[in-house]
Amino acid sequence: MAGDPALKIGLADIEAARSIIAGAVLRTPMLPAPKLSALTGAEVYVKYENLQVTNSFKDRGALVKLASLTDQERRRGVIAMSAGNHAQSVAYHSKRLKVPATIVMPVTTPFVKVAATRSYGAEVVLHGETVAEAEAQCEEIKAKRGLVLVHPYDDPRIIAGQGTIALEMLEEVPGLDVIIIPIGGGGLIGGNAIAARAKRPAIEIVGAEAALYPSVWNALHGENRPIGGPTLAEGIAVKNVGKLTLPIIRELVSEVILVDEAHLERAVNAYLTLQKTMAEGAGAAGLAAMIAKPERFRGKKVGLVLCGGNIDPRVLASIMVRELERDSRIVSFRLTIPDRPGVLGVIATRLGSLGANILEVDHRRLFLDVPAKGAKLDVTIETRDLAHAEEIMAALAADGYGPTRLEAGAAMD
Amino acid sequence: MAGDPALKIGLADIEAARSIIAGAVLRTPMLPAPKLSALTGAEVYVKYENLQVTNSFKDRGALVKLASLTDQERRRGVIAMSAGNHAQSVAYHSKRLKVPATIVMPVTTPFVKVAATRSYGAEVVLHGETVAEAEAQCEEIKAKRGLVLVHPYDDPRIIAGQGTIALEMLEEVPGLDVIIIPIGGGGLIGGNAIAARAKRPAIEIVGAEAALYPSVWNALHGENRPIGGPTLAEGIAVKNVGKLTLPIIRELVSEVILVDEAHLERAVNAYLTLQKTMAEGAGAAGLAAMIAKPERFRGKKVGLVLCGGNIDPRVLASIMVRELERDSRIVSFRLTIPDRPGVLGVIATRLGSLGANILEVDHRRLFLDVPAKGAKLDVTIETRDLAHAEEIMAALAADGYGPTRLEAGAAMD
Numbered sequence A, B: 001m002a003g004d005p006a007l008k009i010g011l012a013d014i015e016a017a018r019s020i021i022a023g024a025v026l027r028t029p030m031l032p033a034p035k036l037s038a039l040t041g042a043e044v045y046v047k048y049e050n051l052q053v054t055n056s057f058k059d060r061g062a063l064v065k066l067a068s069l070t071d072q073e074r075r076r077g078v079i080a081m082s083a084g085n086h087a088q089s090v091a092y093h094s095k096r097l098k099v100p101a102t103i104v105m106p107v108t109t110p111f112v113k114v115a116a117t118r119s120y121g122a123e124v125v126l127h128g129e130t131v132a133e134a135e136a137q138c139e140e141i142k143a144k145r146g147l148v149l150v151h152p153y154d155d156p157r158i159i160a161g162q163g164t165i166a167l168e169m170l171e172e173v174p175g176l177d178v179i180i181i182p183i184g185g186g187g188l189i190g191g192n193a194i195a196a197r198a199k200r201p202a203i204e205i206v207g208a209e210a211a212l213y214p215s216v217w218n219a220l221h222g223e224n225r226p227i228g229g230p231t232l233a234e235g236i237a238v239k240n241v242g243k244l245t246l247p248i249i250r251e252l253v254s255e256v257i258l259v260d261e262a263h264l265e266r267a268v269n270a271y272l273t274l275q276k277t278m279a280e281g282a283g284a285a286g287l288a289a290m291i292a293k294p295e296r297f298r299g300k301k302v303g304l305v306l307c308g309g310n311i312d313p314r315v316l317a318s319i320m321v322r323e324l325e326r327d328s329r330i331v332s333f334r335l336t337i338p339d340r341p342g343v344l345g346v347i348a349t350r351l352g353s354l355g356a357n358i359l360e361v362d363h364r365r366l367f368l369d370v371p372a373k374g375a376k377l378d379v380t381i382e383t384r385d386l387a388h389a390e391e392i393m394a395a396l397a398a399d400g401y402g403p404t405r406l407e408a409g410a411a412m413d
Helices: A011-021 A034-040 A058-067 A071-076 A085-097 A111-119 A131-145 A156-162 A164-172 A187-199 A215-221 A245-252 A261-275 A282-292 A313-326 A343-353 A386-398 B011-021 B034-040 B058-067 B071-076 B085-096 B111-119 B131-145 B156-162 B164-172 B187-199 B215-221 B245-252 B261-275 B282-292 B313-326 B343-353 B386-398
Strands: A030-032 A043-048 A078-081 A101-105 A123-126 A178-182 A204-210 A255-259 A301-306 A330-338 A357-364 A374-382 A404-406 B030-032 B043-048 B078-081 B101-105 B123-126 B178-182 B204-210 B255-259 B301-306 B330-338 B357-364 B374-382 B404-406
Touching (some): A011 A187, A043 A164, A187 A204, A215 A255, A255 A261, A255 A282, A313 A330, A343 A357, B011 B058, B011 B156, B011 B164, B034 B282, B111 B123, B156 B164, B164 B301, B178 B187, B261 B282, B261 B313
Parallel strands (some): A043 A301, A178 A204, A178 A301, A204 A255, B043 B301
Antiparallel strands (some): A030 A043, A357 A374, B330 B404
């Protein structure tokens, strides 16, 4: 394997990692997902890493790294820089093993993530506006206190730990044609590419990277696409490519697919509504790649690593409502109505008889831009589907209310 | 066992049912749920029946019943009355076995449920405003066409099929002290009580029934509590007690706990935010019983049957947002502001500097009840937690805006 040190991580290391984590990290379910198969035209199986204790795959690598420490290193403790799932996994398994853990996070980290990490007993140091500033602080504390760094991806033990997933997947479904794996720093895809290709050389490993953060794409294709911006997949929003992971990806991964925000959002929603499971943006990236390029996978036996479920409830609620709006199951429109007593009651009754469930009403009686003796009424209703929504709009038009459809949520703007 | 025909369903029937469904119904995961353990003070394990193909346990009994048909019965077909999970399971497995299926539903059934059932190839007959009217229609079609009725719970094969869940649970976690099982018609708890008590006589079986539908509670306690009303747990909102299931419950269930709507809502939210999985109200009833009576289960090894995940996305989104409001992570308040240009900008900037994320603003400049030269501004913000919300309110009070907290969602009413 070309003499590259990264590629010296082999199946034996991953099998050793598996013995280390046995009993302390969940062997998560690997299940057929017939509704996702119907959606994509492939035969889809899902590995539910969101059911790990800290709700992401990061538990695996973190434990393998912690288990490798000498007694002296254990006493001194470990340090990590992370605002996300890696922080929680390092904190959780450090506590289990009674290793003092320090986690450095940018000051902008959402409070819930700080609280979750502290709840596992780690010392959280909030420092810097950016990841780079937090990293510098991490390096400084590490040197000063003589701590061991637990890197989120660029470490052979982390890579070997994450690779245990593919061993479990192939034991459950030996005939997989493809495994699609989200790419952030590359630890997850690196370890699993090594394990899967060693066990089943014919298998394809496909990466799913956020289109806003095409770091590995750029490195592989010699391109210079812009990197940055707000993404639903903050768990894989990584600007730098791993020194150890990139050579593995070059060697063993057949293709990287870039997924945009709309695909990520649809994938999160599909996991929720079809599979009844909660995926964070990064966790849904593999399914997003299938939604983006269904023809690429049609008819194949595809394994998806649902690698994390830590999504903000408000973001998830908003994704669900937006999907209902796209399906016209929630519709907003503006009516022009005569401004006389009782009209609101007449319209509400009419909507009820049409089978519409009224969610919000804004009666703009006092606005200055309405004709004298007229008023605007903004209504948001729930319908059965697009056909039902159109039927309701047509009925209101026939009644003379001149309904005009508003953008989703606009009734309340 | 008292010579009662219902109690003649025994472990052998349930083990036979298990061979019948093997390979055609998922052996769902049974996993430790450490975060639910931390929430309740017990050692909690969850059986994920929401991961079945139709997302509920109903697949099990339906298939056992369908597999028992004679060739002639198969050709004529089956009929069922259900607006819920039972309809989808009968439709799905009938299609698999090429048995014609007719499903009778009340005309008020939500369109998505009709569509889901039709998507599995069943003929859906919409009839009657009530369940009773639909049942009468079901009986009429059954007689006329010579179909076999697939009852949702009062049938020995259905009961035996549902009982296969406990066999799987006890194989994974043999030392369970208690299994808590939602009660609707009693098929789920009946079958599993027989299986679990046969395999492990010391185990306790506890039922969780919706407080608005205390049919079994009334029968067991000789009470006459009112039955009815809108519930989040429509899957167990059953007015009649099963003729076969009630004697089993009497004999083998140690206690029935009534769960009210607030507990159901908290349980659905806990499954989502802590376990990253989607439970319908009925599916979360067991966890709701633990939340209602934590002392009853403290320190025990508890198995929960998460029996279904078919919850309306809009209901789920609303539950999530309400929980954020209860935690003061979403807060609405009304400010009194001087009505001059630029004030809105000043306040928005101030809120930003306090770390509040503005979700909604309603600037009531034109309202008639505001003092001349003054205006009301209703604001909904996202905060980190209650302490943060209070800090923001205090800062706005010190600024002279006289903030008054509004009821959740009231800013837009």
